[in-house]
Amino acid sequence: MITTDLCIIGAGPVGLFAVFEAGLLKMRCHLIDVLPQVGGQLSEIYPHKPIYDIPGYPMVKAQELIDNQMEQIKPFAPTFSLGERVEKLEKQIDGSYFVITSEGTTVHCQAVAIAGGLGCFEPRKPELEGILEFENKGVDYMVKNPETYRDKNIVIAGAGDSALDWTIYLSDIAKRVTLIHRSDGFRGAPDSADKVYSLAQKGKIDLLLSHQLLAVQGTTHLSSVTLANKDKEKRTIPADYLIPLYGLTPKLGPISDWGLQIDKNAIEVNTFDYSTSIERIYAIGDINTYPGKLKLILCGYHEATLMVQSAFKYVYPEQKLSFKYTTVNGIHAF
Numbered sequence: 001m002i003t004t005d006l007c008i009i010g011a012g013p014v015g016l017f018a019v020f021e022a023g024l025l026k027m028r029c030h031l032i033d034v035l036p037q038v039g040g041q042l043s044e045i046y047p048h049k050p051i052y053d054i055p056g057y058p059m060v061k062a063q064e065l066i067d068n069q070m071e072q073i074k075p076f077a078p079t080f081s082l083g084e085r086v087e088k089l090e091k092q093i094d095g096s097y098f099v100i101t102s103e104g105t106t107v108h109c110q111a112v113a114i115a116g117g118l119g120c121f122e123p124r125k126p127e128l129e130g131i132l133e134f135e136n137k138g139v140d141y142m143v144k145n146p147e148t149y150r151d152k153n154i155v156i157a158g159a160g161d162s163a164l165d166w167t168i169y170l171s172d173i174a175k176r177v178t179l180i181h182r183s184d185g186f187r188g189a190p191d192s193a194d195k196v197y198s199l200a201q202k203g204k205i206d207l208l209l210s211h212q213l214l215a216v217q218g219t220t221h222l223s224s225v226t227l228a229n230k231d232k233e234k235r236t237i238p239a240d241y242l243i244p245l246y247g248l249t250p251k252l253g254p255i256s257d258w259g260l261q262i263d264k265n266a267i268e269v270n271t272f273d274y275s276t277s278i279e280r281i282y283a284i285g286d287i288n289t290y291p292g293k294l295k296l297i298l299c300g301y302h303e304a305t306l307m308v309q310s311a312f313k314y315v316y317p318e319q320k321l322s323f324k325y326t327t328v329n330g331i332h333a334f
Contacts, residue, residue, distance in 0.1 A: 002079065004030040005315040006308070007099045007109035009086050012040020014285035014300030015115035016069040021308040023076030024326065027315050030107050031078060032099065034085040039066040040117050045142040046162065050169050052192075053298060081105050087254050095280060095314070111311040114255065114267060114276075114283040115304070124246040126157065129215040138222020139242050143170075151175045153238045155225050157213055158245035159183060164192035166245065171204050178206040178237060180213065180227060216242060255287075263289050273310030274303045280314055282307045 006022050008015045011033035019029045035044050042049070042062035049062045057065075084101035089112060091097055099107040123141035125131070131139055143149075143166055154174040156167050159181045165188075167179045179196065186193040200207035208227070214234065215226040225239045252265055261268040261277040266289035269275060274282050284307050285300035293299075312321050 002030055002081075002105065002107045004028045004079070004107060004109050006030075006111050006113060006311055007032065007097070007107045008113045008115055009033075009099070010040060010115035010117055010285070010287070011035070011038040011080065011082070012115060012117050012285065013042060013065060013069060013297050014117075014304055015040070015113070016066070016073060017301045018113055018115060018284065018304035018308060019073040019076060019078045020069075021305050022311070023073065023078075025308060025312050025321070027308065027312065029076070029078045030081070030109070032081045032084055032086055032101060032105075032107070034083070036083040038070065038080065038082070039063065042066050046144075046166075048143060048146050048169075049162065050165055051297070052165075052189075053296065055298065081107070085253065089258055089281070091280075097280065110314040111280045111282065113304075113307055113311070114281065114287055115285045115300070116255065116287045117285060123244075126213055126244050126246065128213055131216055134216055134218060134222045134242075137220065138218060138240060139216065139244070141244060143243065146170060146173055149174045149241055152240035154178070154241050154243065155180065155237065155239040156243045156245060157181070158247075159186045159188065160245065160247060161188040161192060162247075163245040164188040164196055166243065167205060168192065168195050168199065171199055176206065177204075178208060178239075180208040180211045182210065182212045184209045213242075213244070266293075272306075274307045275310060280311075282311065 005027040006029045008018055008029055008031045011031045015031055022029050037043055043066055047063035050059050051062055052059055054060055081101060084103045084105055086099055087102050088100050089097050096110050097112055149170055150173050152174050153176050154170055155178045156163050157180050167177055171177050199205045210230040211227045213227050216222055217224045222239055222242060224236050225242055226234060226236045228234045267276055267283040267287055269283050269288045269290055271290050274284050276283050284303040286295045
């Protein structure tokens, strides 16, 4: 059995930052993640994706952010169970919990923080004629290595931040990038949308709004895609790779059976400390919901900070929490 103070379910950026904040309060952490490595979606789905809204970083790649966070928490020596899914929580007489995984690992902790991102997830796939035949043969639902697309004809479909960010990033790598979307506007950040419009005006990319994918073609590898505009006029364009970025379909998995209050695949929390409806269980990051919720990494960092301040009372019930800045002269956080 593993004994710790705080068990964090999910080793993405928010879970990792919770380790840092807990470490400042002398709380030990053990993290469990179903993925075989830390980093959550950032490492598994888009390690090379540029991120623009982390304070202090004009731009940082997803994996670089995770690497920096791992370096940041190294002094606190967290432990990990990777490639394991949490199956159940068992509350003990003293209020503590046993957290039990799919591999039989049992973690005894005083509080639990669920930082599972979107839970178990899979990409939303377009219903296109022939698409299954070309999965991993020109149809990719995530960008793992941008160099794969160097000097290739790339078609990106989508209207969110990922579609916009990858269009901007790959415009300097691919032979040609075509961004298509069935509507005439974007859901992503306005600044990113402005950059895409600018690239299109300069002729660096092709931007096809009010267009919809119809089919994909090729032999052993994708070679073209067929699409239609709002007037149903069809056209076929060269495509070495098609990257549909329609987001992820979240699935809570076993979390839905733990008796928590759930709203649309997210855990309801109290914004005072991001506690759930069950004492000693918290939810931070994309897995939670509350009025005004924004699914941003930086918001998850804020939630993690307040969460550990609250969890402190379960780890050190006899001590009074005294908030101190890490920059206070004479205070050694590490």
